[in-house]
Amino acid sequence: MKAILEFDLPEDDYKFRKAINGVKWSTAMWNVDSQLRTIIKHSDDWTDDQKLAFEEARAILRESMENHNLSFDE
Numbered sequence: 001m002k003a004i005l006e007f008d009l010p011e012d013d014y015k016f017r018k019a020i021n022g023v024k025w026s027t028a029m030w031n032v033d034s035q036l037r038t039i040i041k042h043s044d045d046w047t048d049d050q051k052l053a054f055e056e057a058r059a060i061l062r063e064s065m066e067n068h069n070l071s072f073d074e
Contacts, residue, residue, distance in 0.1 A: 004056055030072050 009014040036058040040051055065071065 011043065025071075026072070029065070033058060033072070036061070 005014075005019055007019070009016060036054050039046060039054050040058070043051075046054070
């Protein structure tokens, strides 16, 4: 199976950039999730309330990904 995306450039430049930057977005979100996990699990520099806020931020990130049918496993 093949999938071919076509864009009329420069008119569709915005759509083109969105399509080709998917891996960058995935990597950026994985990095954010990983940093949040590290703070929650291993950092003594944060209060319990701050760690709870990081847990909530991580849950929001993961919920948003799930709502858009996205996963780090793909």
